[in-house]
Amino acid sequence: MQVRGCFGYRILLGLLRQKTKKQKMKDEFLMAAIAEAKKGLEEGGIPIGSVLVKEGKIIGRGHNQRVQKDDPMTHAETDCLRNAGRIGSYKETTLYSTLMPCYMCAGTVVQFGIKKVIVGESKTFPGAPEFMRSHGVEVVDLSDPECVEMMEKFIRDKPELWNEDIGVD
């Protein structure tokens, strides 16, 4: 009995360790979205990145290009969807973004029938999660510290650019 108890304890410890390891591992698709955001920042733009995932594969990537293209409509999500091209149905896709989508991008998500949106954070910008949820979209906020830090630093460094992006005078 004692041996079995010890064995059980070891299994439990192993499971606990595995769980901790898993929790520490960041979502690979969020990491890809962060890489896009960093690309945008290097180009002198706003660090928001996005990827579109279908059947476990990235089928589109993009980042905010308001500054780079002098285009207020090119948000990370729209850039990503544009780069994915015409894919037919969006039913099986998940859209990742480093930041909670704004009303324009949330509208695109609903219009295209994307069923799931996973975001890095919504602390620095609330976006439109309730709008998406009210249309049956599953919205997951990972509250990722790296995403929060990236936006907080950007807002500190370039407040005028950020206010322009979110339409605040």
Ligand SMILES: [Zn+2]
């Ligand atoms: Zn947007």
